[in-house]
Amino acid sequence: MRLPCSHIFCKRQKTCPCCRKEVKQKKMVHVNKLRKLIGRLEVKCKNAEAGCLVTCPLAHRKGHQDSCPFELMACPNEGCTSRVPRGNLAEHRQNCQHGAHQRCPLGCGATLGPAERASHNCYRELRKAWCQRQERSRTLVLCLLRRMRKVYRSANHIRRQLAQLGELLEEDDALLLGAPQEEAEAPPRRQHWG
Known part of the structure; x- marks a missing residue:
């Protein structure tokens, strides 16, 4: 990217890394000739410290990284958190303690050890x-x-x-209902005062 201050850098930033002037994204210009030139620069693999000796054009670095035997890969065994170089992954999977028991690849749900896999039905x-x-x-x-x-x-x-x-x-109701009728049939009592 070429900035309005004429400095050229690979990544977009809010300020110029050289003169620290504020940069608006609209004012940045792609410099395609430089991009192609930079893409042809020979660079070491990012896994050089791990032992990879490959050097390739920067534009092809990602392609190499996708197949580099020194690229760290996560173990695919369920429960294993190890990251090992791609070239050692097959050996790691054979010896991985989490790989001792794996689910049936046909989907029945059974968890199988190495010895069970051969005879699994x-x-x-x-x-x-x-x-x-x-x-x-x-x-x-x-x-x-x-x-x-x-x-x-x-x-x-x-x-x-x-x-x-x-x-x-019902018996209580009958008794209660029957009591007033008996009182009504009986002669009235006289009350004596005194």
Whole structure:
């Protein structure tokens, strides 16, 4: 980028790194000839300190980095946080403790160790998982049936008690309703004062 102050730099900034004048983005100009020239400059791989001896044009550095055997890569094994050079990744995966158990690549959900992978049968694993779920379902159904029976017995007991309570209330109502009629039929009592 060429700045209005005529200084040229590779990255956009708010101020010129040389004279510190404030720069507006609209005033920056791409200098394509310089970009091509800079892109042809031979540079070392960013992994040179790790041992990579490759030098390539700056424009091709990213392409090399994507295949550089010294580029640090995250281990793909679930739970492993190691970062190892790409060239050592295959060996690391074989010896990685997190790689000892991996999920079935066919998707049945089973976790497999190295010895189990060769003899793994998804159908057998899925049938085993299905049988375990069936057994859990049976256990739940039996538990629910026991609870329903208990609720049914409790409901019947409450119904009987309510019926008895209803009978008692009817008897009380009959007594209460019958008392005023008897009083009305009886001759009035005379009250004596004194």
